[in-house]
Amino acid sequence: MAVDRLAEFRNICAPLFSESAFPGEQLAAAHQLFDLLSGIVGYDDTAPTRTEVTDIFLPTGKAIAFQGAARCLWEYARTSKFLRGVEAALREAQRRFPGQRLRLLEAGCGPFALLALPLACRFEPGEVGFTLLDVHERSLSAARRIVETLGLADYVEGYVRTDAATWRCPEAKRPHVVVSETMQNGLKNEPQLAITRNLAPQRLPGGLFLPEAVALDFSLLTHHRDNNEVPISRSHPVATVFELTPDNPEAALSGRITLPTPLPSNAIPVINTRIRVYGDICLDENECSLTIPIPIRTLPVLAAGQVLDYAYLWHPRPRMHFSTMATG
Numbered sequence: 451m452a453v454d455r456l457a458e459f460r461n462i463c464a465p466l467f468s469e470s471a472f473p474g475e476q477l478a479a480a481h482q483l484f485d486l487l488s489g490i491v492g493y494d495d496t497a498p499t500r501t502e503v504t505d506i507f508l509p510t511g512k513a514i515a516f517q518g519a520a521r522c523l524w525e526y527a528r529t530s531k532f533l534r535g536v537e538a539a540l541r542e543a544q545r546r547f548p549g550q551r552l553r554l555l556e557a558g559c560g561p562f563a564l565l566a567l568p569l570a571c572r573f574e575p576g577e578v579g580f581t582l583l584d585v586h587e588r589s590l591s592a593a594r595r596i597v598e599t600l601g602l603a604d605y606v607e608g609y610v611r612t613d614a615a616t617w618r619c620p621e622a623k624r625p626h627v628v629v630s631e632t633m634q635n636g637l638k639n640e641p642q643l644a645i646t647r648n649l650a651p652q653r654l655p656g657g658l659f660l661p662e663a664v665a666l667d668f669s670l671l672t673h674h675r676d677n678n679e680v681p682i683s684r685s686h687p688v689a690t691v692f693e694l695t696p697d698n699p700e701a702a703l704s705g706r707i708t709l710p711t712p713l714p715s716n717a718i719p720v721i722n723t724r725i726r727v728y729g730d731i732c733l734d735e736n737e738c739s740l741t742i743p744i745p746i747r748t749l750p751v752l753a754a755g756q757v758l759d760y761a762y763l764w765h766p767r768p769r770m771h772f773s774t775m776a777t778g
């Protein structure tokens with residue numbers, strides 16, 4: 451039984467690891483995987499329980515509940531690029547730590563431990579062990595159920611129910627690779643920054659942390675129609691206002707920018723999010739919900755040469771905030 455389901459799991463996951471799979475194949479795989487894993491953990495997306503939809507508001511941001519975390523799987527470009535990134539990071543860690551069994555920590559694993567368990571399709575249990583961490587009990591117990599049902603217990607080092615933004619990892623368990631996808635576009639609402647700040651320094655020296663960089667750009671979005679009347683949107687980046695990297699998680703959170711002269715006509719100010727998951731594996735504008743531009747509603751009227759102040763407010767409700775200064 452476990453063998454059949456494991457074989458099914460492996461077959462379904464294959465396109466998600468493939469750089470050459472068609473988007474439609476990955477979309478289909480994401481839905482098949484959602485159905486398989488929901489069935490294993492007894493989840494009905496059309497009739498979730500109260501627990502399954504109740505987010506937890508932590509001091510440094512929102513930990514989304516089971517339903518929201520499970521549905522992340524449907525974002526197949528995100529899921530595929532993170533999985534490919536984790537695999538590449540583990541291969542690099544094998545080069546950096548030859549002969550060692552690697553420890554992979556998925557911080558914010560959600561109900562499907564989606565950025566760890568599929569790696570069982572690519573590595574042997576002697577090569578890598580997973581620590582699965584989440585603050586939601588229902589999500590963590592679902593991940594455990596999947597491990598048991600698929601016969602993946604040999605891969606798992608532990609389950610930790612805690613706040614990833616404050617957890618201290620036991621010295622002997624420090625991970626070789628950490629992955630955390632606890633963010634929305636614009637690094638709003640969820641605690642990616644606080645988790646990166648807490649966990650990146652706890653990886654082993656020479657260890658890896660994914661995503662490798664999350665950059666927020668202040669951009670001007672314009673719309674026009676081409677010769678065939680097809681609407682076209684274009685982002686004009688003005689400045690990168692914040693970049694979160696594991697090696698520099700204390701980067702400056704505030705600053706000032708000057709708008710260009712002249713301004714593109716009818717430009718809408720937006721925050722663009724660029725995510726470098728690992729190496730050259732990146733999520734670009736509009737590739738998934740995490741990289742959809744966010745209109746900046748606090749800036750209704752723009753003027754050429756105008757000076758703007760910005761600050762990333764990282765708790766309790768993370769967001770990038772812009773305000774206007776007097777021109778000149």
Ligand SMILES: C[S@@+](CC[C@H](N)C(=O)[O-])C[C@H]1O[C@@H](n2cnc3c(N)ncnc32)[C@H](O)[C@@H]1O
Nearest residue numbers: 513514519522558559560564584585613614615
């Ligand atoms: C966006 S979901 C991602 C789930 C899964 N890793 C994936 O990529 O599909 C984020 C998960 O992180 C968890 N989470 C967010 N903040 C957390 C925190 N501070 N401590 C522990 N878990 C957290 C949420 O409960 C949720 O399950």
